[in-house]
Structures are given as structure tokens and as C-alpha cells.
Amino acid sequence: MLELDVREFRRMLERKRKDLLSTSWSKEDIAIESAADEIDRLQHQLSREVAIQSLDHTSKLLKSVQAALGRIEDDIYGVCLRCEEPISEKRLKAIPWASHCIDCQEVIDHHEAFSEKDHGRFGFAA
Numbered sequence: 001m002l003e004l005d006v007r008e009f010r011r012m013l014e015r016k017r018k019d020l021l022s023t024s025w026s027k028e029d030i031a032i033e034s035a036a037d038e039i040d041r042l043q044h045q046l047s048r049e050v051a052i053q054s055l056d057h058t059s060k061l062l063k064s065v066q067a068a069l070g071r072i073e074d075d076i077y078g079v080c081l082r083c084e085e086p087i088s089e090k091r092l093k094a095i096p097w098a099s100h101c102i103d104c105q106e107v108i109d110h111h112e113a114f115s116e117k118d119h120g121r122f123g124f125a126a
């Protein structure tokens with residue numbers, strides 16, 4: 001297992017969830033808080049931008065955050081859901097709700113991008 005400080009990520013995720021919930025209900029709640037550190041500030045800024053751009057996106061993000069909190073409860077936080085390798089701490093600090101390592105995320109993103117235009121490209125045909 002990773003030597004991650006899970007409590008730190010739980011704190012970040014719970015704050016993120018609170019942010020997302022408040023921005024989901026009312027844009028009036030979007031306010032700049034004086035943040036304790038740079039990561040918090042950036043995350044808060046990100047959550048504001050996301051909320052302004054798209055509430056649909058916000059609800060998807062909220063699901064990701066809640067799923068990540070669930071993984072903390074299940075003691076599998078920080079492990080890639082695809083290859084089951086540890087997700088780098090750097091990546092988790094940038095995206096605490098990340099469910100895949102960078103390598104797998106790239107494969108998934110590419111697969112989704114290609115499968116729309118060129119279905120079967122990543123199939124198992126000989």
C-alpha cells in the first residue's frame with residue numbers, strides 16, 4: 001500500500017464536495033475564500049470555474065469526489081481502478097478524486113476519443 005496521508009486527501013475531498021454542493025444550489029454562494037494554502041486556493045478557483053461553466057460538469061465532478069471518498073472508506077484510495085498500481089501522490093494532490101493513474105487515464109481518454117470516430121480501432125481483431 002501507499003504511504004499516503006489519507007486524512008489530508010479526505011479533508012481536501014470533503015471541502016471539494018462542500019464547494020460543489022454549495023455551487024450546485026446557488027451561484028450566489030460562489031465566493032473567493034482566503035485559502036490556507038496554494039492547493040486549496042487552486043481547487044477552490046477550479047470549482048468556481050467549473051460551476052460557472054457547467055452545472056452538469058459539476059454534478060459529474062461531485063460524483064467523482066464522492067466515489068473517491070468512498071474509496072477512502074474502503075481503504076483502496078490512491079490505487080488505479082484499471083491497472084491497480086498506485087496513483088502518484090503528485091497526481092492525487094492535483095486531482096484528489098483521480099480514479100486512474102496517468103497512463104491509464106491517457107489510454108481511456110484516447111479510447112473514448114477514438115471510439116467515437118473510429119470504432120474498433122482498439123479492438124482485438126488480428
Ligand SMILES: [Zn+2]
Binds near residue numbers: 080081083084100105
Ligand atoms: Zn493505471
